[in-house]
Amino acid sequence: MTIPIQSRSLRGAVETAQPTGLPFANPTQSFWTDSSPNANLLASRGSEGPLTDDADICIVGSGITGVGVAYHLAQAAQATGYASMREGPLKVVILEARDFCSGATGRNGGHLRAATYIGYAAREAAFGRDEAMRSYKVEAYTTRSIVSIVREHGWDNDIDMVNGGHIRLYLTEAGACDARRDLECARMSSLDLNAVKWIEKDEMATEYGPPYPGVYSPAYNLWPLKFVTKLYEHTEGLSGQHFSLTLHTHTPATAVERVVQTSDYQSGIRPYVVSTSRGSILCSKVVHATNGYASHLLPFLAGCIVPTRGQVMAVRAEVSIDQIKTNAWGNDRGSEYWFVRPAQKDSDEKSLIILGGARQLAVTPFESNVQDDSTVCPVVGKALRNFLPSVFPGKFMPERKPEMEWTGIMGFTEAGDPLVGPVVDPDGNIDTFKGQFIAAGYSGHGMPRAFGCAEIISQMVIAELSDNKWSRPEWLPERFLTWNRIDDLKDSSFKA
Numbered sequence: 001m002t003i004p005i006q007s008r009s010l011r012g013a014v015e016t017a018q019p020t021g022l023p024f025a026n027p028t029q030s031f032w033t034d035s036s037p038n039a040n041l042l043a044s045r046g047s048e049g050p051l052t053d054d055a056d057i058c059i060v061g062s063g064i065t066g067v068g069v070a071y072h073l074a075q076a077a078q079a080t081g082y083a084s085m086r087e088g089p090l091k092v093v094i095l096e097a098r099d100f101c102s103g104a105t106g107r108n109g110g111h112l113r114a115a116t117y118i119g120y121a122a123r124e125a126a127f128g129r130d131e132a133m134r135s136y137k138v139e140a141y142t143t144r145s146i147v148s149i150v151r152e153h154g155w156d157n158d159i160d161m162v163n164g165g166h167i168r169l170y171l172t173e174a175g176a177c178d179a180r181r182d183l184e185c186a187r188m189s190s191l192d193l194n195a196v197k198w199i200e201k202d203e204m205a206t207e208y209g210p211p212y213p214g215v216y217s218p219a220y221n222l223w224p225l226k227f228v229t230k231l232y233e234h235t236e237g238l239s240g241q242h243f244s245l246t247l248h249t250h251t252p253a254t255a256v257e258r259v260v261q262t263s264d265y266q267s268g269i270r271p272y273v274v275s276t277s278r279g280s281i282l283c284s285k286v287v288h289a290t291n292g293y294a295s296h297l298l299p300f301l302a303g304c305i306v307p308t309r310g311q312v313m314a315v316r317a318e319v320s321i322d323q324i325k326t327n328a329w330g331n332d333r334g335s336e337y338w339f340v341r342p343a344q345k346d347s348d349e350k351s352l353i354i355l356g357g358a359r360q361l362a363v364t365p366f367e368s369n370v371q372d373d374s375t376v377c378p379v380v381g382k383a384l385r386n387f388l389p390s391v392f393p394g395k396f397m398p399e400r401k402p403e404m405e406w407t408g409i410m411g412f413t414e415a416g417d418p419l420v421g422p423v424v425d426p427d428g429n430i431d432t433f434k435g436q437f438i439a440a441g442y443s444g445h446g447m448p449r450a451f452g453c454a455e456i457i458s459q460m461v462i463a464e465l466s467d468n469k470w471s472r473p474e475w476l477p478e479r480f481l482t483w484n485r486i487d488d489l490k491d492s493s494f495k496a
């Protein structure tokens with residue numbers, strides 16, 4: 001039985017923290033998962049037939065984090081000739097509760113945008129210059145990694161990746177003022193802002209339409225599910241002497257239990273049993289890549305990683321893409337975000353926009369502690385339908401019915417930073433969960449962080465398996481690391 005406790009909420013109010021349930025079985029259909037047949041080629045892979053019963057590493061969750069960990073493990077196994085450390089390949093299994101990649105990654109806004117300056121002044125004041133700069137370095141590193149893998153394998157067109165940049169509109173004077181201060185502080189600290197450009201109100205109006213100032217930053221948009229599918233297929237293709245990968249969708253993990261105290265990997269004894277709806281799996285390491293649902297298997301994370309519902313729609317403009325430009329957009333006021341789907345060459349078809357946000361208007365405040373992605377919030381939907389017509393008059397019809405509208409569950413932390421590393425208990429013990437790792441809690445901004453965090457987890461797993469010491473790469477913020485987040489865990493610890 002679970003007993004809720006009082007904990008800090010994301011905005012300082014007292015709230016009841018309950019571990020999440022498993023993902024809802026009947027989620028809304030997203031553009032990425034359901035707008036075309038075969039959009040999700042791996043949807044039900046491994047959902048029938050025998051369940052893998054033994055693995056070196058069991059990854060729970062098949063979003064960008066889970067598949068990212070598998071990809072990086074495969075790279076490491078190949079590079080180090082992993083098989084020589086033990087007999088046979090490094091055996092990795094991914095468990096997914098629903099269809100492949102049907103969590104936040106398969107339901108998000110499609111933006112791959114490394115932050116360049118937003119929040120810099122406050123971060124420098126809170127964490128000091130080096131750590132503040134790492135907040136941006138981790139995103140630049142992750143975005144570069146994704147883009148270079150896509151280009152190396154020629155996936156650009158398959159995943160609709162567009163290098164269109166991002167414009168953040170400042171609809172309020174206060175927002176514009178904060179942005180100027182962040183830019184100035186970031187410049188003084190030598191953050192790389194070469195490609196970042198302030199756009200004055202008049203230029204914005206002439207060039208793009210909306211009569212507001214804004215900031216242009218380099219950014220991409222893409223079809224996230226197709227990227228993760230390519231990544232999975234590529235990783236699976238690396239199976240052989242050093243590495244093997246299996247995927248079981250529709251196989252929720254229901255418990256992780258330590259059955260043997262030894263952590264001697266070489267002996268071949270498996271310390272963990274992962275229970276699923278279809279049987280159990282013996283394994284040496286467990287990676288929690290469950291993001292907003294992390295507290296289902298790790299209940300003490302309730303209140304620390306808070307499930308938070310986001311809403312997105314695909315809606316037609318009244319004009320074609322050349323009148324809206326290919327950029328992705330965001331704003332300071334309500335945090336709406338949108339981009340134009342790439343058009344067929346020479347098409348004068350009306351543009352299709354992917355638009356999300358407006359959580360601040362939701363019936364449940366900020367959609368915090370909402371884990372039901374089988375419904376949409378009508379109030380948020382109405383706000384979204386009227387948002388673009390208000391910013392681009394004449395280019396959008398007010399109240400136009402979206403072609404698709406969906407929700408997805410994010411994992412929010414109070415600080416807005418993910419937790420990355422070995423699972424640490426609320427008293428700061430690293431041994432209680434030795435052999436379990438987590439990367440989760442990207443707070444709605446995961447595309448430019450999750451894949452880099454997945455690389456860190458794979459490095460830590462390999463280091464532990466091979467009795468080596470892990471060292472932090474310069475680009476990773478120290479405060480992402482789980483052992484530096486004990487206060488967050490204590491503040492929200494859940495006691496059953």
Ligand SMILES: Cc1cc2nc3c(=O)[nH]c(=O)nc-3n(C[C@H](O)[C@H](O)[C@H](O)COP(=O)(O)OP(=O)(O)OC[C@H]3O[C@@H](n4cnc5c(N)ncnc54)[C@H](O)[C@@H]3O)c2cc1C
Pocket residue numbers: 022023060061062063064065066095096097098100101102103104105106107108109110111112113251252253254289290291292293296297309310311312337356407408409410439440442443444445446447448450
């Ligand atoms: C509506 C919305 C819009 C967003 N827009 C953007 C955006 O434009 N740009 C951006 O950078 N970020 C965006 N995000 C955030 C981003 O999508 C996430 O941060 C990122 O996808 C997290 O990836 P993940 O792999 O960690 O988690 P997920 O993709 O959520 O994957 C976790 C997986 O674990 C599975 N799972 C959970 N529990 C279990 C269990 N017990 N057993 C088995 N499987 C389990 C889930 O079904 C899920 O598939 C958005 C998120 C949402 C919801």
